[in-house]
Amino acid sequence: MITNIQGYSIHDGPGIRTVVFFKGCPLRCQWCANPENLSADKQIGYLKNLCHGCGRCMKACRYAAIMPGDGYRIARDKCVSCGECAEACYYGALVRYGEEKTAEETFEQVLKDKMFYDSSGGGVTASGGEPLLYADFVCELFRLCRNAAIDTCIETCGWAPREAVEKALHVTDHFYYDLKLMDPVLHRKYTGCDNERILGNARYLAEHGADILFRQPLIPGVNDTDDNIRRTAEFMLSLGPGASRIQLMPFHRAGKTKYDALEMTFIAEGLKPDTAERIEAVRERYIAYGVDCSISK
Ligand code: SF4
Numbered sequence: 195m196i197t198n199i200q201g202y203s204i205h206d207g208p209g210i211r212t213v214v215f216f217k218g219c220p221l222r223c224q225w226c227a228n229p230e231n232l233s234a235d236k237q238i239g240y241l242k243n244l245c246h247g248c249g250r251c252m253k254a255c256r257y258a259a260i261m262p263g264d265g266y267r268i269a270r271d272k273c274v275s276c277g278e279c280a281e282a283c284y285y286g287a288l289v290r291y292g293e294e295k296t297a298e299e300t301f302e303q304v305l306k307d308k309m310f311y312d313s314s315g316g317g318v319t320a321s322g323g324e325p326l327l328y329a330d331f332v333c334e335l336f337r338l339c340r341n342a343a344i345d346t347c348i349e350t351c352g353w354a355p356r357e358a359v360e361k362a363l364h365v366t367d368h369f370y371y372d373l374k375l376m377d378p379v380l381h382r383k384y385t386g387c388d389n390e391r392i393l394g395n396a397r398y399l400a401e402h403g404a405d406i407l408f409r410q411p412l413i414p415g416v417n418d419t420d421d422n423i424r425r426t427a428e429f430m431l432s433l434g435p436g437a438s439r440i441q442l443m444p445f446h447r448a449g450k451t452k453y454d455a456l457e458m459t460f461i462a463e464g465l466k467p468d469t470a471e472r473i474e475a476v477r478e479r480y481i482a483y484g485v486d487c488s489i490s491k
Protein backbone atom coordinates (compact mmCIF):
# COMPACT_ATOMS: atom_id res chain seq x y z
CA MET A 195 0.00 0.00 0.00
CA ILE A 196 1.77 3.11 -1.28
CA THR A 197 0.73 6.75 -0.84
CA ASN A 198 3.20 8.41 -3.15
CA ILE A 199 6.19 7.87 -5.41
CA GLN A 200 8.06 11.15 -5.42
CA GLY A 201 10.90 11.94 -7.78
CA TYR A 202 13.80 14.39 -7.54
CA SER A 203 14.21 14.29 -3.77
CA ILE A 204 17.55 15.48 -2.42
CA HIS A 205 16.86 14.98 1.30
CA ASP A 206 16.22 11.27 1.56
CA GLY A 207 19.59 9.70 0.87
CA PRO A 208 22.63 10.51 -1.26
CA GLY A 209 22.15 12.28 -4.59
CA ILE A 210 18.87 12.66 -6.45
CA ARG A 211 16.38 10.03 -5.40
CA THR A 212 12.93 8.68 -5.95
CA VAL A 213 11.13 8.13 -2.64
CA VAL A 214 8.48 5.44 -2.28
CA PHE A 215 6.17 6.24 0.63
CA PHE A 216 4.59 3.18 2.22
CA LYS A 217 1.32 3.49 4.08
CA GLY A 218 1.12 2.29 7.67
CA CYS A 219 3.25 2.90 10.75
CA PRO A 220 3.49 1.11 14.12
CA LEU A 221 4.32 4.39 15.91
CA ARG A 222 2.02 7.31 16.65
CA CYS A 223 4.46 10.18 17.14
CA GLN A 224 2.57 13.22 18.36
CA TRP A 225 4.48 15.48 15.93
CA CYS A 226 4.10 13.26 12.83
CA ALA A 227 4.09 15.36 9.65
CA ASN A 228 2.60 12.58 7.49
CA PRO A 229 -0.70 11.54 9.08
CA GLU A 230 -1.82 10.00 5.78
CA ASN A 231 0.85 7.33 6.31
CA LEU A 232 -0.22 6.24 9.79
CA SER A 233 -3.07 3.89 8.89
CA ALA A 234 -2.25 1.03 6.52
CA ASP A 235 -5.73 1.32 4.98
CA LYS A 236 -6.79 3.44 2.03
CA GLN A 237 -8.26 6.81 3.05
CA ILE A 238 -9.94 9.82 1.49
CA GLY A 239 -8.99 13.35 2.48
CA TYR A 240 -11.20 16.40 1.97
CA LEU A 241 -9.45 19.73 1.35
CA LYS A 242 -12.14 22.24 2.24
CA ASN A 243 -10.24 25.24 0.90
CA LEU A 244 -10.27 23.73 -2.62
CA CYS A 245 -13.95 22.78 -2.56
CA HIS A 246 -16.31 24.79 -4.81
CA GLY A 247 -19.44 23.23 -3.35
CA CYS A 248 -20.61 21.77 -6.69
CA GLY A 249 -21.91 18.56 -5.09
CA ARG A 250 -20.52 16.25 -7.80
CA CYS A 251 -18.83 14.10 -5.14
CA MET A 252 -22.12 13.57 -3.32
CA LYS A 253 -23.78 12.38 -6.52
CA ALA A 254 -20.83 10.11 -7.34
CA CYS A 255 -20.81 8.35 -3.97
CA ARG A 256 -22.74 5.10 -4.09
CA TYR A 257 -22.54 4.70 -0.32
CA ALA A 258 -24.20 7.98 0.67
CA ALA A 259 -21.05 8.80 2.59
CA ILE A 260 -20.84 12.47 1.59
CA MET A 261 -23.09 14.99 3.23
CA PRO A 262 -23.37 18.75 3.20
CA GLY A 263 -22.32 20.54 6.37
CA ASP A 264 -19.63 23.20 6.70
CA GLY A 265 -18.62 22.53 3.08
CA TYR A 266 -19.02 18.79 2.76
CA ARG A 267 -18.43 15.99 5.24
CA ILE A 268 -17.35 12.41 4.74
CA ALA A 269 -19.13 9.95 7.00
CA ARG A 270 -16.10 7.85 7.80
CA ASP A 271 -18.20 4.95 9.05
CA LYS A 272 -19.88 4.63 5.64
CA CYS A 273 -16.92 5.45 3.37
CA VAL A 274 -15.22 2.44 1.78
CA SER A 275 -12.43 4.56 0.24
CA CYS A 276 -13.39 3.57 -3.30
CA GLY A 277 -12.14 6.93 -4.58
CA GLU A 278 -15.06 7.60 -6.92
CA CYS A 279 -15.70 10.97 -5.32
CA ALA A 280 -12.10 11.98 -5.98
CA GLU A 281 -12.53 10.98 -9.63
CA ALA A 282 -15.66 13.13 -9.84
CA CYS A 283 -14.16 16.24 -8.25
CA TYR A 284 -12.85 18.75 -10.81
CA TYR A 285 -10.98 20.77 -8.21
CA GLY A 286 -8.73 18.30 -6.49
CA ALA A 287 -10.59 18.78 -3.21
CA LEU A 288 -10.75 15.05 -2.53
CA VAL A 289 -7.50 13.16 -2.27
CA ARG A 290 -6.96 9.45 -2.30
CA TYR A 291 -4.32 8.22 0.12
CA GLY A 292 -3.15 4.69 -0.63
CA GLU A 293 -2.82 2.61 -3.75
CA GLU A 294 -1.93 -1.06 -4.07
CA LYS A 295 1.04 -1.71 -6.30
CA THR A 296 3.33 -4.63 -6.98
CA ALA A 297 7.08 -4.41 -6.53
CA GLU A 298 7.48 -4.80 -10.29
CA GLU A 299 5.12 -1.91 -11.05
CA THR A 300 6.93 0.25 -8.53
CA PHE A 301 10.28 -0.69 -10.04
CA GLU A 302 9.11 0.19 -13.55
CA GLN A 303 8.16 3.62 -12.25
CA VAL A 304 11.38 4.35 -10.36
CA LEU A 305 13.51 3.04 -13.24
CA LYS A 306 12.38 5.96 -15.41
CA ASP A 307 14.68 8.34 -13.49
CA LYS A 308 17.77 6.15 -13.62
CA MET A 309 19.77 8.73 -15.53
CA PHE A 310 19.32 11.17 -12.62
CA TYR A 311 20.52 8.56 -10.14
CA ASP A 312 23.54 7.78 -12.32
CA SER A 313 24.54 11.40 -12.73
CA SER A 314 24.14 12.34 -9.03
CA GLY A 315 25.05 9.20 -7.07
CA GLY A 316 21.38 8.89 -6.15
CA GLY A 317 18.89 6.05 -6.16
CA VAL A 318 15.67 4.81 -4.60
CA THR A 319 14.51 5.34 -1.00
CA ALA A 320 11.78 3.40 0.79
CA SER A 321 10.06 5.65 3.30
CA GLY A 322 6.69 6.02 4.95
CA GLY A 323 5.02 5.28 7.25
CA GLU A 324 7.27 2.34 7.98
CA PRO A 325 8.62 0.51 4.92
CA LEU A 326 9.80 -2.46 7.01
CA LEU A 327 6.13 -3.33 7.59
CA TYR A 328 6.40 -4.41 3.95
CA ALA A 329 9.84 -6.04 4.20
CA ASP A 330 9.23 -8.67 1.51
CA PHE A 331 8.01 -6.02 -0.95
CA VAL A 332 10.90 -3.68 -0.17
CA CYS A 333 13.43 -6.50 -0.56
CA GLU A 334 11.95 -7.49 -3.92
CA LEU A 335 11.96 -3.87 -5.09
CA PHE A 336 15.55 -3.40 -3.90
CA ARG A 337 16.69 -6.64 -5.55
CA LEU A 338 15.34 -5.33 -8.83
CA CYS A 339 17.08 -1.99 -8.18
CA ARG A 340 20.39 -3.63 -7.42
CA ASN A 341 20.18 -5.74 -10.57
CA ALA A 342 19.81 -2.44 -12.43
CA ALA A 343 22.74 -0.87 -10.48
CA ILE A 344 20.44 1.50 -8.58
CA ASP A 345 21.46 2.56 -5.04
CA THR A 346 18.97 1.71 -2.23
CA CYS A 347 18.08 3.42 1.04
CA ILE A 348 15.51 2.84 3.78
CA GLU A 349 14.11 5.52 6.08
CA THR A 350 12.91 3.67 9.15
CA CYS A 351 11.63 4.26 12.66
CA GLY A 352 13.35 0.99 13.56
CA TRP A 353 10.27 -0.55 15.16
CA ALA A 354 10.19 -3.72 13.08
CA PRO A 355 10.65 -7.46 13.66
CA ARG A 356 14.31 -8.49 13.58
CA GLU A 357 13.66 -10.80 10.59
CA ALA A 358 12.51 -7.79 8.56
CA VAL A 359 15.69 -5.89 9.42
CA GLU A 360 17.86 -8.93 8.59
CA LYS A 361 16.24 -9.31 5.20
CA ALA A 362 16.58 -5.62 4.40
CA LEU A 363 20.24 -5.56 5.44
CA HIS A 364 21.19 -7.73 2.46
CA VAL A 365 19.72 -5.41 -0.17
CA THR A 366 20.02 -1.93 1.36
CA ASP A 367 22.94 0.44 0.82
CA HIS A 368 21.97 3.05 3.45
CA PHE A 369 19.75 3.16 6.51
CA TYR A 370 18.32 6.52 7.61
CA TYR A 371 17.31 5.54 11.12
CA ASP A 372 15.22 7.59 13.54
CA LEU A 373 16.28 7.93 17.17
CA LYS A 374 13.51 9.93 18.74
CA LEU A 375 13.87 9.54 22.50
CA MET A 376 16.20 7.49 24.68
CA ASP A 377 14.03 7.34 27.79
CA PRO A 378 11.69 4.33 27.35
CA VAL A 379 8.86 5.87 29.36
CA LEU A 380 8.95 9.14 27.42
CA HIS A 381 9.31 7.24 24.15
CA ARG A 382 6.14 5.34 24.92
CA LYS A 383 4.36 8.50 26.02
CA TYR A 384 5.13 10.45 22.85
CA THR A 385 5.17 7.68 20.20
CA GLY A 386 2.88 5.00 21.62
CA CYS A 387 5.67 2.36 21.58
CA ASP A 388 8.70 1.66 23.73
CA ASN A 389 12.17 1.93 22.26
CA GLU A 390 13.80 -1.37 23.20
CA ARG A 391 13.21 -2.95 19.81
CA ILE A 392 14.36 0.24 18.01
CA LEU A 393 17.64 0.40 19.91
CA GLY A 394 18.17 -3.36 19.51
CA ASN A 395 17.71 -3.19 15.75
CA ALA A 396 20.06 -0.20 15.51
CA ARG A 397 22.72 -2.16 17.39
CA TYR A 398 22.17 -5.18 15.14
CA LEU A 399 22.62 -3.05 12.00
CA ALA A 400 25.75 -1.38 13.37
CA GLU A 401 27.25 -4.74 14.35
CA HIS A 402 26.65 -5.98 10.82
CA GLY A 403 28.41 -3.04 9.21
CA ALA A 404 25.34 -1.23 7.82
CA ASP A 405 25.81 2.33 6.62
CA ILE A 406 23.64 4.25 9.11
CA LEU A 407 22.70 7.89 9.35
CA PHE A 408 20.69 8.45 12.51
CA ARG A 409 18.02 11.10 12.34
CA GLN A 410 16.27 12.91 15.13
CA PRO A 411 13.09 14.92 14.70
CA LEU A 412 13.86 17.77 17.06
CA ILE A 413 10.74 18.42 19.11
CA PRO A 414 10.81 21.46 21.39
CA GLY A 415 10.52 20.49 25.06
CA VAL A 416 10.25 16.79 24.22
CA ASN A 417 13.62 15.48 23.03
CA ASP A 418 15.84 18.58 22.76
CA THR A 419 16.75 18.26 26.44
CA ASP A 420 20.31 17.93 27.72
CA ASP A 421 19.47 14.49 29.08
CA ASN A 422 18.18 13.17 25.77
CA ILE A 423 21.06 14.62 23.78
CA ARG A 424 23.62 13.06 26.13
CA ARG A 425 21.91 9.65 26.16
CA THR A 426 21.49 9.64 22.38
CA ALA A 427 25.17 10.51 21.89
CA GLU A 428 26.27 7.83 24.38
CA PHE A 429 24.16 5.22 22.64
CA MET A 430 25.55 6.12 19.23
CA LEU A 431 29.15 6.11 20.42
CA SER A 432 28.60 2.68 21.99
CA LEU A 433 27.83 1.34 18.50
CA GLY A 434 31.33 2.06 17.17
CA PRO A 435 32.78 4.55 14.71
CA GLY A 436 30.58 3.52 11.77
CA ALA A 437 27.39 4.81 13.45
CA SER A 438 28.31 8.22 14.79
CA ARG A 439 26.41 10.50 12.40
CA ILE A 440 23.11 12.13 13.30
CA GLN A 441 20.95 14.58 11.39
CA LEU A 442 18.52 16.86 13.21
CA MET A 443 15.13 17.40 11.61
CA PRO A 444 13.56 20.54 13.15
CA PHE A 445 9.87 20.34 14.05
CA HIS A 446 7.42 22.01 11.66
CA ARG A 447 3.64 22.18 11.34
CA ALA A 448 3.38 21.56 7.60
CA GLY A 449 1.32 18.41 8.11
CA LYS A 450 -1.61 20.33 9.63
CA THR A 451 -3.54 20.55 6.33
CA LYS A 452 -3.48 16.78 5.99
CA TYR A 453 -4.68 16.29 9.59
CA ASP A 454 -7.62 18.56 8.76
CA ALA A 455 -8.30 16.73 5.49
CA LEU A 456 -8.52 13.44 7.37
CA GLU A 457 -10.36 14.93 10.37
CA MET A 458 -7.54 13.83 12.64
CA THR A 459 -6.23 15.72 15.66
CA PHE A 460 -2.73 17.16 15.36
CA ILE A 461 -1.61 16.87 18.97
CA ALA A 462 1.57 18.93 18.47
CA GLU A 463 -0.23 21.78 16.72
CA GLY A 464 0.42 24.21 19.57
CA LEU A 465 4.18 23.56 19.66
CA LYS A 466 6.32 26.45 18.53
CA PRO A 467 9.18 25.44 16.20
CA ASP A 468 12.69 25.93 17.64
CA THR A 469 14.65 29.00 16.62
CA ALA A 470 17.70 28.59 14.37
CA GLU A 471 19.90 29.49 17.38
CA ARG A 472 18.35 26.75 19.51
CA ILE A 473 18.78 24.15 16.76
CA GLU A 474 22.41 25.17 16.30
CA ALA A 475 22.97 24.92 20.06
CA VAL A 476 21.69 21.31 19.99
CA ARG A 477 24.00 20.53 17.06
CA GLU A 478 26.97 21.92 19.00
CA ARG A 479 26.12 19.78 22.00
CA TYR A 480 26.19 16.66 19.86
CA ILE A 481 29.50 17.68 18.37
CA ALA A 482 30.90 18.29 21.86
CA TYR A 483 30.01 14.68 22.67
CA GLY A 484 31.99 13.49 19.65
CA VAL A 485 29.03 12.89 17.34
CA ASP A 486 29.02 14.12 13.73
CA CYS A 487 25.83 16.20 13.70
CA SER A 488 24.16 18.03 10.83
CA ILE A 489 20.84 19.83 10.38
CA SER A 490 18.37 18.75 7.74
CA LYS A 491 17.54 21.47 5.20
S1 SF4 B 1 -16.87 17.51 -6.10
FE1 SF4 B 1 -15.11 18.56 -5.18
S2 SF4 B 1 -15.59 20.74 -5.38
FE2 SF4 B 1 -17.51 19.63 -5.74
S3 SF4 B 1 -18.49 19.60 -3.70
FE3 SF4 B 1 -17.33 17.70 -3.91
S4 SF4 B 1 -15.32 18.16 -2.99
FE4 SF4 B 1 -16.34 20.11 -3.36
Ligand code: SF4
Nearest residue numbers: 255273274276277279
Ligand atom coordinates in the same frame (compact mmCIF):
# COMPACT_ATOMS: atom_id res chain seq x y z
S1 SF4 C 1 -14.34 7.21 -1.27
FE1 SF4 C 1 -16.12 6.18 -2.17
S2 SF4 C 1 -17.38 5.66 -0.39
FE2 SF4 C 1 -15.92 7.18 0.33
S3 SF4 C 1 -16.96 9.12 0.13
FE3 SF4 C 1 -15.78 8.83 -1.77
S4 SF4 C 1 -17.20 7.83 -3.19
FE4 SF4 C 1 -18.08 7.66 -1.13
